[in-house]
Amino acid sequence: MKITQRPTSKINDVDFNNLVFGSTFTDHMFQCDFVDGKWKEPEIVPYGPMQIEPSAKVFHYGQAVFEGMKAFKDDDGNAFLFRPEDNWARINKSSARLAIPEFPKEYFMDGMRKLLTMDNDWIKSGDGNSLYIRPFVIATQNGVSASPSNAYRFMIICAPAQAYYSGKVKVVFAQKFSRAADGGVGFAKAAGNYAAQFYPTNLAKADGYDQIVWTDANTHEYLEEAGTMNMFFRVGDTLLTAPTNDRILDGITRKSIIKLAQEAGVTVEVRPVSVAEIKEAAQKGKLLEMFGAGTAAVVVPVESFAHDGVDHKLPSDVSDSYAQRFKKALNDIQYNRAADHHGWRVKI
Amino acid sequence: MKITQRPTSKINDVDFNNLVFGSTFTDHMFQCDFVDGKWKEPEIVPYGPMQIEPSAKVFHYGQAVFEGMKAFKDDDGNAFLFRPEDNWARINKSSARLAIPEFPKEYFMDGMRKLLTMDNDWIKSGDGNSLYIRPFVIATQNGVSASPSNAYRFMIICAPAQAYYSGKVKVVFAQKFSRAADGGVGFAKAAGNYAAQFYPTNLAKADGYDQIVWTDANTHEYLEEAGTMNMFFRVGDTLLTAPTNDRILDGITRKSIIKLAQEAGVTVEVRPVSVAEIKEAAQKGKLLEMFGAGTAAVVVPVESFAHDGVDHKLPSDVSDSYAQRFKKALNDIQYNRAADHHGWRVKI
Numbered sequence: 275m276k277i278t279q280r281p282t283s284k285i286n287d288v289d290f291n292n293l294v295f296g297s298t299f300t301d302h303m304f305q306c307d308f309v310d311g312k313w314k315e316p317e318i319v320p321y322g323p324m325q326i327e328p329s330a331k332v333f334h335y336g337q338a339v340f341e342g343m344k345a346f347k348d349d350d351g352n353a354f355l356f357r358p359e360d361n362w363a364r365i366n367k368s369s370a371r372l373a374i375p376e377f378p379k380e381y382f383m384d385g386m387r388k389l390l391t392m393d394n395d396w397i398k399s400g401d402g403n404s405l406y407i408r409p410f411v412i413a414t415q416n417g418v419s420a421s422p423s424n425a426y427r428f429m430i431i432c433a434p435a436q437a438y439y440s441g442k443v444k445v446v447f448a449q450k451f452s453r454a455a456d457g458g459v460g461f462a463k464a465a466g467n468y469a470a471q472f473y474p475t476n477l478a479k480a481d482g483y484d485q486i487v488w489t490d491a492n493t494h495e496y497l498e499e500a501g502t503m504n505m506f507f508r509v510g511d512t513l514l515t516a517p518t519n520d521r522i523l524d525g526i527t528r529k530s531i532i533k534l535a536q537e538a539g540v541t542v543e544v545r546p547v548s549v550a551e552i553k554e555a556a557q558k559g560k561l562l563e564m565f566g567a568g569t570a571a572v573v574v575p576v577e578s579f580a581h582d583g584v585d586h587k588l589p590s591d592v593s594d595s596y597a598q599r600f601k602k603a604l605n606d607i608q609y610n611r612a613a614d615h616h617g618w619r620v621k622i
Numbered sequence: 623m624k625i626t627q628r629p630t631s632k633i634n635d636v637d638f639n640n641l642v643f644g645s646t647f648t649d650h651m652f653q654c655d656f657v658d659g660k661w662k663e664p665e666i667v668p669y670g671p672m673q674i675e676p677s678a679k680v681f682h683y684g685q686a687v688f689e690g691m692k693a694f695k696d697d698d699g700n701a702f703l704f705r706p707e708d709n710w711a712r713i714n715k716s717s718a719r720l721a722i723p724e725f726p727k728e729y730f731m732d733g734m735r736k737l738l739t740m741d742n743d744w745i746k747s748g749d750g751n752s753l754y755i756r757p758f759v760i761a762t763q764n765g766v767s768a769s770p771s772n773a774y775r776f777m778i779i780c781a782p783a784q785a786y787y788s789g790k791v792k793v794v795f796a797q798k799f800s801r802a803a804d805g806g807v808g809f810a811k812a813a814g815n816y817a818a819q820f821y822p823t824n825l826a827k828a829d830g831y832d833q834i835v836w837t838d839a840n841t842h843e844y845l846e847e848a849g850t851m852n853m854f855f856r857v858g859d860t861l862l863t864a865p866t867n868d869r870i871l872d873g874i875t876r877k878s879i880i881k882l883a884q885e886a887g888v889t890v891e892v893r894p895v896s897v898a899e900i901k902e903a904a905q906k907g908k909l910l911e912m913f914g915a916g917t918a919a920v921v922v923p924v925e926s927f928a929h930d931g932v933d934h935k936l937p938s939d940v941s942d943s944y945a946q947r948f949k950k951a952l953n954d955i956q957y958n959r960a961a962d963h964h965g966w967r968v969k970i
Contacts, residue, residue, distance in 0.1 A: 296677070296766035303676060325671040328651060328779050329644070333760050336684050336813030337820070373820035408766045412681050413817075418644035418756045418781060420850050420918075422820045431676050433766060448805075455803035455839035457796075459818045465684030466814015469761075470807045472685070472721035472770045491803035492840045502768050570768075 275388060276317035283395070288434070290398055295570070296406060296433050300393040304385040304430035307414070308375055313428070316385050318392065321431060329416040331423040337413035338465035339368035342569040344406055344435070345390055345622065347399040348610035353390060353622040355407075356608050358383065360526050365409055367524075368462035373422040374411050381428075382409070389430055390622045401605065402437040406570065435570075442577035443484035443566070445500065447549055448474070449581070452491035453501060453521070460498075460521035471501045483580060485566070489549065490521070497547045503566030503574060504528035505547075508596050509555045510562070512541045527567040530618065531600045538603075540596065549581055556586040564588055565597040573601035623736060624665035631743070636782070638746055643918070644754060644781050648741040652733040652778035655762070656723055661776070664733050666740065669779060677764040679771040685761035686813035687716035690917040692752040692783070693738055693970065695745045696958035701738060701970040703755075704956050706731065708874050713757055715872075716810035721770040722759055729776075730757070737778055738970045749953065750785040754918065783918075790925035791832035791914075793848065795897055796822070797929070800839035801849060801869070808846075808869035819849045831928060833914070837897065838869070845895045851914030851922060852876035853895075856944050857903045858910070860889045875915040878966065879948045886951075888944070897929055904934040912936055913945040921949035 280301045288298055299321045306316035332338050341361045347353045362383065366376040386407070390397070397405040409430045413423030451474035453467065454460020460467060471486070478486050487505055490496045498516055499505055504525040507514040513535050518524040535542050555561040556579075564576035575597045578587045606612035607619055628649045636646055647669045654664035680686050689709045695701045710731065714724040734755070738745070745753040757778045761771030799822035802808020807815060819834070826834050835853055836846045846864055847853055852873040855862040861883050866872040883890050903909040904927075912924035923945045926935045954960035955967055 294765075294767075297764065299677060321676070323673040323675045326674055327671045328669070328758075328777050329647060329756075329781075332681065332813075333686055333758060334688055334756070334813055335816035335820075336686060337817040338681055338684060340682055371821050372817045373824055406766070408677075408682070410676075410681060416645065417642075418754070418779070419642075420816050420819075422824070429676050431766070433677075450805055452803040452805035455800040455806060457798055457800035457839055458803060459814075464814060464817065465680075465682055466807075466812060466817060468683035468768050469685040469720045469812065469814060471768075472683075473719050476721055476770070491805055 275385065276315060277388070278317065278319045279392070280320040285395055290434060293434055293436050295435055298433055300396040300405070300432040300434070302389055302392050304389045306381060306385070306428045308426040308428070313378060313381060316381050318385070318389055326414065327416045329418055331413035331415050331417065334418050335413065335420055336464070336466045337372050337374055337423055338410065339365060339372055339374060340408060340410035340463050340465065341365045342406065342408060344404040344569060344608070345397050346404050346608045347397045349399050351399070352610060353394060353397045354608065354610060355386070355620045355622060357526050357530070357618045358386065358620055361409065364463065364524065365411070368464060369411060371459055371462045372464055374413070374426060377411065377428050385430060387622055389432065393432060394622070396432065396434050398434060401609065404435050406433045406435040408432070442575045444482065444578050444580070445485045445487050445576050446478050446481070446483040446580040447487050447497065448489045449494050453488040453498065455491055455521070457520060461518065461523055463523065468501070487579065495548055495550065497549060497552065498522050500566050503568035503571055506531065506565050506567060506596070507547055507552055507561065508563035509560050512543055513596060514543050514545070514547045516547050517544050525568055527569055527572065527604070530604055531567050533616065534600050534603045535596065553581060553586065556588070562589055562592045563596055572604070573597050623733065624663060625736070626665065626667045627740070628668040633743055638782060641782055641784050643783055646781055648744040648753070648780040648782070650737055650740050652737045654729060654733070654776045656774040656776070661726060661729060664729050666733070666737055674762065675764045677766055679761035679763050679765065682766050683761065683768055684812070684814045685720050685722055685771055686758065687713060687720055687722060688756060688758035688811050688813065689713045691755040691757070692917060692956070693745050693755060694752050694956045695747040697747055699747070700958060701742060701745045702956065702958060703734070703968045703970060705874050705878070705966045706734065706968055709757065712811065712872065713759070716812060717759060719807055719810045720812055722761070722774060725759065725776050733778060735970055737780065741780060742970070744780065744782050746782060749957065752783050754781045754783040756780070790923045792830065792926050792928070793833045793835045793924050794826050794829070794831040794928040795835050795845065796837045797842050801836040801846065803839055803869070805868060809866065809871055811871065816849070835927065843896055843898065845897060845900065846870050848914050851916035851919055854879065854913050854915060854944070855895055855900055855909065856911035857908050860891055861944060862891050862893070862895045864895050865892050873916055875917055875920065875952070878952055879915050881964065882948050882951045883944065886947070901929060901934065904936070910937055910940045911944055920952070921945050
């Protein structure tokens with residue numbers, strides 16, 4: 275791995291108490307080019323702009339996938355990743371679906387480790403603080419013909435982060451627009467999946483909602499995911515969440531919460547969750563909680579959901595909140611405040 | 623409009639008889655930045671690489687749409703565009719769906735005219751020769767948070783082209799993978815729509831097919847489009863094509879062919895076309911032609927289609943081929959060899 279160090283750090287210019295999510299980047303970045311059928315020697319260089327031709331395929335045909343990860347620091351200054359091999363495996367699943375070559379595990383893990391060691395001071399301890407890590411791949415071949423690129427760049431950039439959302443969100447269940455098709459790329463962290471959500475989300479925001487919970491494109495009868503979060507529903511004492519499939523991202527926060535909930539003795543049903551049953555549960559007072567789960571947002575409780583133009587409020591206060599309990603359980607593992615029986619925590 | 627001319631043209635380095643589609647670019651390009659809520663002064667500069675940060679939103683969230691157009695030259699050296707206002711209108715439809723600000727008509731038309739005047743020598747006369755024009759917009763704000771960009775770059779780049787496809791193609795009707803969802807972005811020329819097709823197309827190619835004809839994601843019973851082409855089916859003397867909707871691109875070649883066919887007295891049915899009826903027509907010998915239509919490819923005749931693992935051959939020779947007839951009628955207008963009653967041809 276070639277390493278070019280930044281002469282002086284820019285860390286002292288950063289106000290770590292007033293970070294806008296994903297907008298301040300650390301001193302260095304990792305990059306590795308795929309040319310002539312193979313990944314070349316990776317390098318770490320100072321974070322900064324790159325030169326790219328306007329005809330680069332990523333701009334025209336959207337071959338771009340990414341991951342979202344976080345590094346955490348305990349009060350003794352030890353830094354940790356959370357299930358990083360799952361992110362490596364998932365970016366390669368995303369890549370395969372978009373005809374992008376898979377990235378070697380040792381390049382991913384070694385590059386990440388070296389980068390985070392160099393930029394270790396950017397990982398701040400304290401609850402809610404983390405270093406958000408963004409591995410991504412883009413198609414770099416020049417040429418405007420609609421076929422897979424023969425050149426790619428794999429990069430890792432990092433941005434210090436505080437908590438992503440604050441407070442509860444109002445969501446609306448999708449009834450017109452859709453996020454993903456059967457047989458499409460909804461399960462992949464493909465760049466195009468996100469752009470497709472912005473316009474419907476803008477409409478929802480104009481109506482006073484924060485987020486859309488997407489439903490199946492065929493019938494709009496089943497709840498899927500929220501674009502940057504998987505969704506959980508607590509009906510009575512049972513926790514419901516949709517199974518992952520080719521439309522729904524296999525969220526790492528999602529599967530960690532399922533595991534933690536099961537170990538805590540909570541009944542978790544991973545099965546299609548219908549709009550009708552959630553509305554009925556709400557009407558009967560049995561829908562106690564709804565929350566989103568994702569790496570950037572961690573756990574986001576829902577205040578109300580709308581469907582058919584009607585708002586349904588969730589209880590404002592529930593004893594033994596699952597959202598709070600499993601967020602804390604997750605954070606305790608991530609920040610090295612609790613034992614990690616699962617081997618999820620990886621010391622940098 | 624600010625103009626920076628290339629000191630010397632690189633046109634003499636180009637072999638116009640051996641062009642790879644979309645890989646050789648002209649001397650200049652058009653660009654215009656959207657910053658602080660408005661489009662700034664456009665400029666024309668030498669074609670070349672640009673500087674962009676790795677955190678630019680286009681790489682992460684796929685806000686990128688494009689158009690495909692061509693300029694043609696007649697034997698007297700006059701250059702023409704074909705229905706350019708339709709491309710302007712369509713890129714703005716695509717942009718709106720991806721939460722990208724619309725681009726002013728005068729910037730688009732004036733920029734195109736000026737650029738093509740400067741690079742006029744790159745438009746070669748002769749049937750099949752054209753200048754392929756690629757307007758596109760990308761999100762340029764730096765930041766890895768999943769929300770619409772507040773900065774964009776609109777660009778026009780141009781590549782001299784010969785005929786795109788040669789000969790007939792073998793297609794397969796999609797039965798597992800999908801291109802677009804109801805309520806999704808299939809109608810838009812969104813970058814992400816193309817990346818999503820590459821992997822299934824690679825699988826199809828491994829099975830000996832050139833292209834996939836996409837079907838509706840819900841049932842796979844209705845034929846939609848081929849990703850870079852709309853599809854036409856000739857059953858007896860009737861021409862069938864699917865109606866445009868939120869999953870199917872409103873192709874300019876498609877609607878031009880519909881118009882030319884209607885004016886030639888051909889019955890054109892714009893309605894959902896089922897796989898079953900096309901298979902039945904093929905079995906009864908009534909399926910005389912199938913062809914794709916798009917700007918890059920113009921008209922591409924289909925040799926055979928596959929469904930349920932069975933190949934169905936189309937007649938190798940048909941008298942009064944619609945594909946040939948309407949391709950010629952279209953080209954005659956484009957190359958200024960025929961009267962243009964529709965006002966489609968626009969002199970540069």
